[in-house]
Amino acid sequence: MxxxxxxxxxxxxxxxxxxxxxxxxxxxxxxxxxxxxxxxxxxxxxxxxxxxxxxxxxxxxxxxxxxxxxxxxxxxxxxxxxxxxxxxxxxxxxxxxxxxxxxxxxxxxxxxxxxxxxxxxxxxxxxxxxxxxxxxxxxxxxxxxxxxxxxxxxxxxxxxxxxxxxxxxxxxxxxxxxxxxxxxxxxxxxxxxxxxxxxxxxxxxxxxxxxxxxxxxxxxxxxxxxxxxxxxxxxxxxxxxxxxxxxxxxxxxxxxxxxxxxxxxxxxxxxxxxxxxxxxxxxxxxxxxxxxxxxxxxxxxxxxxxxxxxxxxxxxxxxxxxxxxxxxxxxxxxxxxxxxxxxxxxxxxxxxxxxxxxxxxxxxxxxxxxxxxxxxxxxxxxxxxxxxxxxxxKTLRSNGIxxxxxxxxxxxxxxxxxxxxxxxxxxxxxHYIYTPCSDALYINLYIGNSVAVSVGGHTLRLLISGNYPWRDEVEIAVESAQPIAHTLALRLPEWCSAPETTLNGEPVNCESRKGYLHIHRTWRQGDRVKLSLPMEVRRVYGHPQLRNLAGKVAIQRGPLIYCLEEADNGTELHNVWLPAESQFSLIEGSGLFSDKILLQADGARLQHTHSEERALYQYDKVPGQLQLQPLTFIPWFSWANRGEGEMRIWINER
Amino acid sequence: MxxxxxxxxxxxxxxxxxxxxxxxxxxxxxxxxxxxxxxxxxxxxxxxxxxxxxxxxxxxxxxxxxxxxxxxxxxxxxxxxxxxxxxxxxxxxxxxxxxxxxxxxxxxxxxxxxxxxxxxxxxxxxxxxxxxxxxxxxxxxxxxxxxxxxxxxxxxxxxxxxxxxxxxxxxxxxxxxxxxxxxxxxxxxxxxxxxxxxxxxxxxxxxxxxxxxxxxxxxxxxxxxxxxxxxxxxxxxxxxxxxxxxxxxxxxxxxxxxxxxxxxxxxxxxxxxxxxxxxxxxxxxxxxxxxxxxxxxxxxxxxxxxxxxxxxxxxxxxxxxxxxxxxxxxxxxxxxxxxxxxxxxxxxxxxxxxxxxxxxxxxxxxxxxxxxxxxxxxxxxxxxxxxxxxxxxKTLRSNGIxxxxxxxxxxxxxxxxxxxxxxxxxxxxxHYIYTPCSDALYINLYIGNSVAVSVGGHTLRLLISGNYPWRDEVEIAVESAQPIAHTLALRLPEWCSAPETTLNGEPVNCESRKGYLHIHRTWRQGDRVKLSLPMEVRRVYGHPQLRNLAGKVAIQRGPLIYCLEEADNGTELHNVWLPAESQFSLIEGSGLFSDKILLQADGARLQHTHSEERALYQYDKVPGQLQLQPLTFIPWFSWANRGEGEMRIWINER
The missing domain is CATH 1.50.10.10 (Glycosyltransferase)
Incomplete structure (x- = not known):
């Protein structure tokens, strides 16, 4: 080593x-x-x-x-x-x-x-x-x-x-x-x-x-x-x-x-x-x-x-x-x-x-x-x-767990x-966006930024732009006045199944090693790497040994985990089901969620009435009926900005 | 009052x-x-x-x-x-x-x-x-x-x-x-x-x-x-x-x-x-x-x-x-x-x-x-x-909850x-089997026993027999030497949808009040009440507000709640599913379970391989495949008599 x-x-x-x-x-x-x-x-x-x-x-x-x-x-x-x-x-x-x-x-x-x-x-x-x-x-x-x-x-x-x-x-x-x-x-x-x-x-x-x-x-x-x-x-x-x-x-x-x-x-x-x-x-x-x-x-x-x-x-x-x-x-x-x-x-x-x-x-x-x-x-x-x-x-204050x-x-x-x-x-x-090494400048996170790093006595200037993690496209523009020979190593995120890269409009077919696409060249002002990271909405399933996730699904888009909140979907989120075949649509958020992308999908809810008088346990029939309900998912990081309410990431799937 | x-x-x-x-x-x-x-x-x-x-x-x-x-x-x-x-x-x-x-x-x-x-x-x-x-x-x-x-x-x-x-x-x-x-x-x-x-x-x-x-x-x-x-x-x-x-x-x-x-x-x-x-x-x-x-x-x-x-x-x-x-x-x-x-x-x-x-x-x-x-x-x-x-x-010792x-x-x-x-x-x-009141002798539990209770200066003797809670039939035999006019009030259990009663072989059509069948007569030695309490295996569902029971089912027969144990069904009981259409069969237990009735049903298990190397979260596909597995349910009261192992009452249903 x-x-x-x-x-x-x-x-x-x-x-x-x-x-x-x-x-x-x-x-x-x-x-x-x-x-x-x-x-x-x-x-x-x-x-x-x-x-x-x-x-x-x-x-x-x-x-x-x-x-x-x-x-x-x-x-x-x-x-x-x-x-x-x-x-x-x-x-x-x-x-x-x-x-x-x-x-x-x-x-x-x-x-x-x-x-x-x-x-x-x-x-x-x-x-x-x-x-x-x-x-x-x-x-x-x-x-x-x-x-x-x-x-x-x-x-x-x-x-x-x-x-x-x-x-x-x-x-x-x-x-x-x-x-x-x-x-x-x-x-x-x-x-x-x-x-x-x-x-x-x-x-x-x-x-x-x-x-x-x-x-x-x-x-x-x-x-x-x-x-x-x-x-x-x-x-x-x-x-x-x-x-x-x-x-x-x-x-x-x-x-x-x-x-x-x-x-x-x-x-x-x-x-x-x-x-x-x-x-x-x-x-x-x-x-x-x-x-x-x-x-x-x-x-x-x-x-x-x-x-x-x-x-x-x-x-x-x-x-x-x-x-x-x-x-x-x-x-x-x-x-x-x-x-x-x-x-x-x-x-x-x-x-x-x-x-x-x-x-x-x-x-x-x-x-x-x-x-x-x-x-x-x-x-x-x-x-x-x-x-x-x-x-x-409702339960947080009453149960010590x-x-x-x-x-x-x-x-x-x-x-x-x-x-x-x-x-x-x-x-x-x-400090986290880049790992500047002698062999390459590793780009770990696609946070938009302009940076100057020293490469063999010269200064390599980059501008990363895009609208990550909402949009697929990341652009890395070289802004150094002088040409610099170096490797840019672009992380290919694990959540992205089909990343595509172009350099000045041409497809890049460089080697990818340990999850980074290595592009070596003499970089000149105006060079533009475009990284396309298609952000399909993905269903995530837990490892079969994760007891608490059996029968459940989580929703991810790009690096973001989504969740259901009561403010959008009502209470009793445990009675909400996401059918395996439901398709997602992307929604531009507004108000508190402006500049954020929300997701919608057709879901189902176990509807029940007069539940207060119902016995706690019921024989032979599931109490209630599944009814269609459109579901709205918000990025989990933005939960609890609208007061107290139920929230869950892992949803029942059927 | x-x-x-x-x-x-x-x-x-x-x-x-x-x-x-x-x-x-x-x-x-x-x-x-x-x-x-x-x-x-x-x-x-x-x-x-x-x-x-x-x-x-x-x-x-x-x-x-x-x-x-x-x-x-x-x-x-x-x-x-x-x-x-x-x-x-x-x-x-x-x-x-x-x-x-x-x-x-x-x-x-x-x-x-x-x-x-x-x-x-x-x-x-x-x-x-x-x-x-x-x-x-x-x-x-x-x-x-x-x-x-x-x-x-x-x-x-x-x-x-x-x-x-x-x-x-x-x-x-x-x-x-x-x-x-x-x-x-x-x-x-x-x-x-x-x-x-x-x-x-x-x-x-x-x-x-x-x-x-x-x-x-x-x-x-x-x-x-x-x-x-x-x-x-x-x-x-x-x-x-x-x-x-x-x-x-x-x-x-x-x-x-x-x-x-x-x-x-x-x-x-x-x-x-x-x-x-x-x-x-x-x-x-x-x-x-x-x-x-x-x-x-x-x-x-x-x-x-x-x-x-x-x-x-x-x-x-x-x-x-x-x-x-x-x-x-x-x-x-x-x-x-x-x-x-x-x-x-x-x-x-x-x-x-x-x-x-x-x-x-x-x-x-x-x-x-x-x-x-x-x-x-x-x-x-x-x-x-x-x-x-x-x-x-496995988890009990590592998580403080x-x-x-x-x-x-x-x-x-x-x-x-x-x-x-x-x-x-x-x-x-x-003390719990009977509630002896002046208006009736209430029979609460069908535990086999012989009893003598005083009724207006006389002694009413009963013998309750059967093989509760395993068998449907309960017999109540009168054993008093002298005839006694009194009411026997037989509890009709909530879990039984079709109880039937005969008195000396004839169907009884007496009034049932507050869950007790009231049979008034002059009881004579040799009178026999037979109570049939058909014990179908019943699926039980939780009240829709019981968060932890969504999508789950419990199995009950008579008053007994059943459960799955690792000893019969393997580990990872969270990966076991009970299809909604599965039928139950009754099994005579043996060994530790002799004189007990066990239940069997066709279930399914999420089978997975090489799970140790698998990523903790997986996109798009449930990791593993559902495969048929016969399930054995034991009366919950008898769990943990065979050493440490997983157990659960509430099973995933699909």
Whole structure:
């Protein structure tokens, strides 16, 4: 295995012009980021309190008060800062940059002399630093701060926060490591690993890579660090519980039950899993480590072949926000956290960089256009944490199996990991569109954008346009002034059965390798590649071992999964049937759905009357009659923008 | 409303001779009662510890040690004693009676001078008596002890335990009541109400009825007792929790959110609900209270028309072991506690006594022949606490929504309410077979038995025989030496569409009222009523609002619900389809199933190959092909007697 020569798109050189994603990026920049800033500063009385900025101000000696929030409250601020940084690449905003600069000064002022920086421990338990890695997210918070420092440096050139986080990382390098006087531990919630790997890339300081790798390789080894630190604390725990806390007992929750090299299935907390694997894939490439690569391939495969929802959601249970087991993907009790699908995109990105294969980009696209797009409301101010595939609002409040499910997006959360994560994925989406390698520029996502990438000292400029994912045609125009010999590798999406490509009007019959069409030539200004990706409406069926999908069908067009909503189709969606022979027609949406394509088909509904007086069970005859009903399907990502109502993706078929 | 003149069958005068239920009664008497005695005395190292008898021994000063177990551990002993008492009516057993007598002496020795008796508080928190009614089950344990005292007196004529419990009840009468210096509270777990009502019937002491009624009527009134006692305790709680404990916060859990007269739906903890309503129905009749009667009718109706499983299970969620809301009856995450169906039989019995109507007996029969029969293994030593309608064993351990479900019956439980409850319902089943009223002897269940009941000073003797629920024919033979004019009222089961009756060979065309065929005559020795209850195999369909049953069918024959098990039909039962036109044939079971009738029908299975490598989602075509497969259905009550395997009641129909 050779280290592939992979670059990262400079987000200053990429401008999203996509009608759909551009609108979301605008929404995030104009609405979500200011809204979240208000939330982090507790200026929105209707939202759950945050106190996250105030914690830093108190730690910096600029305010009086006590720490408030979860042990990982700092990370909300860091993720917001990262989102701001990437947004500044797209849309300079002096006021926002000033607010961020001021916040960074507060953070810098809060940092301890030795580099330590975590407001929970500084304000609440200074004597307890690094005593409870299993539960307390200290390295997790550090990781997000490091990511923010990198992003802010790349976006603005300002080194202030980068220096803070390097000092923090150097502090970690003294505390953690293989030496006898160092801690041999690692965080319950992976994140530091991917952050330090990134920090190595930006600073080229080998020690950060070494420490990232130490954390990865130390995980799951025996004697187990979590048992030892638990004993050392005399068994005191952060989360009050009777007996050994679940993070110590259930090590799979943190992917700490075994060394990565011995793990066989995606397990435990889904966000932790993908954050960890993002780092492992990155390290595998940078360190050319075959064992790590094999772990990535094996665990990716298990996840996508056995444990992923059609929406790109992962983690099918609320218990531990975790994976369940192979083929257990319930629709209504699904967890499928927004952050998990964001982390899945990160993992997929690093897999593509490790060894490009459209399978990774297919999953990335599925997660992005379904769960991630769906996690934010059209208004930019409401978010889903949990993303079910089926909702019956009336029942949510009465049955505890649904206690994690909300029928509409929420203003904020006590555990507010998702909103700023959503903001940073939209503002940094340019990192996912392309994988720039020395052998080719891989185009993973057909989000409209203009980009400049460096190819052997020259600058290759492309403009991708079209109206993806609504329309079949994608155009890739070369806009470089100088001719450049290079390969453009176009992903052929798995959902498209008959893609066609022309170059300047002529059919292209190039080789397609691992799902990418490789077009090598000396590209000249005005060259135009047209990719036609016919978007038939497709019926999707589950693997026969998916218990909850027997007899059911889902509807997909392009990368988008569609669903039925009560607002269009009435209640009792479980009584709706889609005949196997029904044809679909495309409808231009209007109002809330303008610029979106809806689908219609003839369906059937079990009509019944006087149901309230009817016995609960009836002999011999199905109660009711099937009657024709036209069905309207909307893209699932747009559900719950019209208030509470039933929704389902998997429909009965007959 | 007039108080109906209702008697109770004397269990000394009733001998169960039913092939099926007799076998179960024998199993309970010969195996379960000794087995449970060992469990209560911790002589079974493989079972979860109990310590329940030892707690009484320590409290009586006959052993040294500390209390161990739940706050309601005493009730296991009481329920076991009650089961023993009823079993002695059927099968005298001097050794067992001696063990019970000795246990009663221990209990009597443990009783405080003032009548108080509860080993948890006596040994662990004597200063905390009656300080936490919401959580601590003191009155619940007292209630079960009272029931045991009554049963032991009725069974043996011995007054020792009856005197103990009368002294206890008298003590309660000083502590609780409307006076200023009395506590105005009631137990979080109803039970004392039904026990005191029974105690009134046996002793004819009005004060017990008054106190029972006080507990019922006080429930849910404002200012709320649970809030006040919580404040009075300075908010300390029994179950450690952050903030207000759920029993105080969620008053519906204990049916304490509103006075009974204002409650509209069956809510909260299912066992608590049916125990409470058993008392309310009993009180409504004895006190001729129309408001209580209306509450019974209303809440019964909600329960059976919206919230009961086809198996007679109630309480569809593990969260709070509770009802969910109307029409929310998931199959795989069902709770449907064994005790709840036993309590449902008790409630149905009191409803029948209040106003006879076969609707109540139909539900009683459904609960008995399905959930209650199913709650004990063929070996008598393993029990179900939770009774799901669908099980996929492989997934139970990996998804927290199934954390309460066990794929096979268990030896014992930390909370061991079910096993002795199962024992006492089988040994006292005679109380449910008949409702002896002054106007008629109502026959509710067609369990083979011989009985003697008093009718106007004479003794009417009947022998019911047949091979219910396997065979159509039930014979009721009169065996009294003297002619007796009376009405026999035969329940016509709701599942039977064409019952036929003959009297001494001649067709009977008597009036049927509220589901009972009333035959009045002067009965003479040798009279024979033959009731033919044709048991076609019937397909059952759910109410259209039952989301989880859309497109599915269940199979019923007589009162028995059938199911598919993996042992007969292979795995992946979700891929099995029952064609709408398939005919059923009856099969005589063998081996474990000897003396049982199984069903066979032509079904179809979605066959698929190489499924492990197949993508999780597939376009355009259902993966696999339907192929014929003969299906074998077993009575659901007999599932999981052949080890772990998939099971489901509701099958896909096409």
């Amino acid at each position: 050779n280290q592939r020569d992979v670059a990262e798109v400079n987000l200053h050189d990429l401008q999203v012009s996509d009608p759909l994603i551009g609108k979301y990026q605008h929404l995030v920049t104009e609405v979500a980021i200011p809204y979240q800033w208000d939330a982090l500063n507790d200026r929105n009385p209707a939202a759950t309190p945050s106190h996250a900025v105030e914690n830093f101000r108190i730690a910096a000696g600029r305010a009086k008060g006590e720490f408030y929030g979860t042990v990982f409250q700092d990370s909300d601020v860091a993720k917001w800062l990262e989102a701001v940084a990437w947004s500044l690449c797209q849309a300079p905003n002096p006021d926002l940059e000033k607010a961020a600069d001021e916040l960074i000064e507060v953070i810098a002022a809060a940092q301890c002399g030795d580099g330590y920086l975590n407001t929970y421990f500084m304000l609440k338990a200074p004597q307890d630093r690094w005593s409870n890695l299993a539960e307390c997210h200290e390295l997790y918070c550090a990781g997000h701060l490091i990511e923010a420092g990198i992003a802010f440096f790349l976006a603005t050139g300002k080194r202030r926060l980068l220096e803070v986080v390097c000092k923090l990382a150097d502090h970690l390098g003294t505390v953690f490591g293989p030496e006898r006087d160092q801690l041999h531990g690692y965080d319950g919630h992976p994140e530091i690993e991917l952050a330090l790997t990134r920090l190595y890339e930006v600073t080229q300081e080998q020690r950060y890579l070494t420490l990232a790798n130490y954390f990865v390789e130390q995980r799951g080894t025996e004697p187990h660090f979590y048992d030892m630190e638990h004993e050392k604390r005399r068994q005191s725990c952060h989360v009050k519980s009777s007996g050994v806390p679940s993070t110590v007992k259930n090590k799979a929750y943190s992917q700490a039950h075994l060394p990565i090299s011995e793990q066989r299935t995606a397990t435990g907390h889904a966000v932790r899993f993908v954050y960890l694997m993002t780092a492992v894939a990155h390290l595998a490439r940078l360190r050319q480590n075959e064992q790590q690569r094999q772990a990535c391939l094996r665990l990716w495969q298990n996840m996508v072949q056995r444990q992923i929802y059609i929406t790109g959601g992962i983690g099918s249970q609320s218990f531990g926000e975790a994976f369940s087991s192979d083929y257990d993907l319930p629709n209504d009790t699904a967890y499928a956290e927004s952050c998990a699908s964001i982390g899945l995109m990160m993992f997929a990105r690093r897999m593509l960089e490790m060894e490009v294969d459209s399978r990774y980009a297919d999953v990335m696209e599925r997660a992005f256009y379904n769960t991630v797009l769906g996690s934010i409301a059209f208004d930019g101010r409401h978010y889903f944490y949990v993303n079910p595939l089926e909702v019956h609002p 649904y206690s994690h499910v909300r029928p509409v997006r929420q203003r904020w959360f006590g555990c507010a990991c998702c909103p700023p994560n959503i903001a940073r994925i939209f503002t940094s989406i340019g | 007039n108080q109906r003149d209702v008697a109770e069958v004397n269990l000394h005068d009733l001998q169960v001779s039913d092939p099926l239920i007799g076998k179960y009664q024998h199993l309970v008497t010969e195996v379960a009662i000794p087995y449970q005695w060992d469990a209560l005395n911790d002589r079974n190292p493989a079972a979860t510890p109990s310590h329940a008898v030892e707690n009484f021994r320590i409290a009586a000063g006959r052993a040294k040690g500390e209390f161990y177990g739940t706050v309601f551990q005493d009730s296991d002993v009481a329920k076991w004693l009650e089961a023993v008492a009823w079993s002695l009516c059927q099968a005298p057993n001097p050794d067992l009676e001696k063990a019970a007598d000795e246990l009663i002496e221990v209990i009597a020795a443990a009783q405080c001078g003032d009548g108080y008796l509860n080993t948890y508080f006596m040994l662990k928190a004597p200063q905390d008596r009656w300080s936490n009614l919401a959580e601590c089950h003191e009155l619940y344990c007292a209630g079960h002890l009272i029931e045991a005292g009554i049963a032991f007196f009725l069974a043996t004529g011995k007054r020792r335990l009856l005197e103990v419990v009368c002294k206890l009840a008298d003590h309660l009468g000083t502590v609780f009541g409307p006076e200023r210096d009395q506590l105005h509270g009631y137990d979080g777990h109803p039970e004392i109400e039904l026990a005191l009502t029974r105690l009134y019937e046996v002793t004819q002491e009005q004060r017990y009825l008054t106190l029972a009624n006080y507990f019922v009527e006080q429930r849910g009134t404002e200012p709320h007792f649970y809030d006040m006692e919580h404040e009075k305790r300075r908010q300390s709680c029994h179950v450690k929790s952050s903030g207000v404990p759920s029993t105080v916060k969620n008053k519906a859990y204990s049916q304490a959110h509103l006075p009974i007269s204002e409650q509209r739906t069956a809510t909260g903890h299912a066992v608590r609900f049916v125990y409470l309503m058993t008392a309310v129905a009993h009180l409504a009749r004895l006190r001729q209270n129309e408001q209580q009667r209306q509450a019974c009718l209303r809440l019964w109706q909600n329960m059976v028309q919206r919230q009961i499983y086809i198996t007679g299970g109630i309480g569809s969620q593990s969260f709070g072991e509770a009802f969910s809301s109307d029409y929310d009856l998931p199959n795989d995450t069902a709770y449907a506690e064994s005790c709840a169906s036993i309590g449902l039989m008790m409630f149905a019995r009191r409803m029948l006594e209040m106003e006879v109507d076969s609707r109540y007996a139909d539900v009683m029969e459904r609960a008995f022949y399905n959930t209650v029969l199913g709650s004990i293994a063929f070996d008598g030593r393993h029990y179900f606490y939770v009774n799901p309608l669908e099980v996929h064993p 199934y954390s309460h479900v066990r794929p096979v019956r268990q030896r014992w439980f930390g909370c061991a309410c079910c096993p002795p409850n199962i024992a006492r319902i089988f040994t006292s089943i005679g």
